[in-house]
Amino acid sequence: MEWIKSLRLSIDYMEKHLLESVGPEEVADAVFMSPFYFQKGFKIITGYSIGEYIRYRRLYMAALDVISGDEKIIDLAYKYGYDTPESFTKAFSRFHGVSPKQMKGDTKKIKIFLPLKISVSVRGGNDMDYVVEKLDAMKVIGYEKNFLYETGYQEIPKFWNEFCHNCTDGKNNEQVQKVIEECMIGEFGICIEDDSKQKEFLYMIAGRYNGGSVPEGMKIFEIPAFEWAKFKCTGPMPGALQSVNTQIFKEWLPGNPDYEIAAGMNIEMYSNGDCSSYDYESEIWIPVKKKQQHK
Known part of the structure; x- marks a missing residue:
């Protein structure tokens, strides 16, 4: 707790x-x-x-x-x-x-706004559809942008829309489009805590970096080796992802006796297919570590 x-x-x-x-x-x-x-x-x-x-x-x-x-x-x-x-x-x-x-x-x-009382019902947290998997360090490539914590989650969809429009409207040159396709940029949406900018966090639209030239405007980032709790989401976006996110913070984190968050980072993994479909699959990855057991 x-x-x-x-x-x-x-x-x-x-x-x-x-x-x-x-x-x-x-x-x-x-x-x-x-x-x-x-x-x-x-x-x-x-x-x-x-x-x-x-x-x-x-x-x-x-x-x-x-x-x-x-x-x-x-x-x-x-x-x-x-x-x-x-x-x-x-x-x-x-x-x-x-x-x-x-x-x-x-x-x-007068509009009354009293101090909040935090009350969370801890139920079903360990019954969520997830696995904990250890992954080696991984390099990703893609587009990055800093967002304010205050407005980031409203602004990030605009970032995605711009990326998708550039891909589908032929605005990317041949080299850029080749890297996007070969590295599957768009497979990951990555939130990264930025220690140098405490009011902001870094967000990347990314894919796995396989080596080679890096087009102008793209960045490479190395994700450290961690154990990751991978939560499966099934359903149309963004509702399915938001629902699982809420479960993680309201149920899984408060009620989990074994794991706690290991770093200021999380990854959203998107599969191919129609993201508005009822059976569309995505995942949320959170870096975790074993809790120290107090004797």
């Missing part, structure tokens, strides 16, 4: 530092977790990104201050981390549906 305990501790940390300049990387560090998996798991379990949670909590607290009428708008803006009264008022109005001035006259308009 270390995973769930860490999430609960993270909420306590955010509450204690709500008026300070804290972001996802500081919160993850405070609970000794990988920012990559911490933010991904937090979003899956709570439905909010770290940034959204902190922002919504601040705007709720700001509304309580507005109702009390003790502070000016400019003071509230700076207190809750906004650069100007205008940006604060805009965010406040978007969240509560009324401006700070309007709320003073109608306190029923």
Whole structure:
């Protein structure tokens, strides 16, 4: 249950530092977790990104201050981390549906957003369709791009659409298209924690690198040797993949007595075929290591 305990501790940390300049990387560090998996798991379990949670909590607290009428708008803006009264008022109005001035006259308009209580039902985690397999280091080749944790999972599909359109619309030159086909670029979607950019992670559309020239715009990355928990997904994309991802974080990680995450990385493996078909097969690979058994 270390995973769930860490999430609960993270909420306590955010509450204690709500008026300070804290972001996802500081919160993850405070609970000794990988920012990559911490933010991904937090979003899956709570439905909010770290940034959204902190922002919504601040705007709720700001509304309580507005109702009390003790502070000016400019003071509230700076207190809750906004650069100007205008940006604060805009965010406040978007969240509560009324401006700070309007709320003073109608306190029923306040949108309540209390601290989250993490509660996960641990069931069936070890009955998921997965295997643990040790793989040697593997080189991949493909296109990479950095994404913000806050918006990455909305932006990545656009990255894939651009890649697919270039392949199908004849925009790639002969050399590029040859490498894409020979290395099966598009077989993998790889998320990689970027230690140098704590607010971002690296994403690759990739395939196995078999040697040879590397076309301009492509990159090579070596995936270290790990044991991988490989989860099978069956069904149309992206629903099947998202469903299994949710199970991993809500059931498998909290309830698994043997394994824990080994590195800030995960791989999505895509097969050939119609990805909208009910029997389309894909996989999620997560690097894992055996938990230390405490005597």
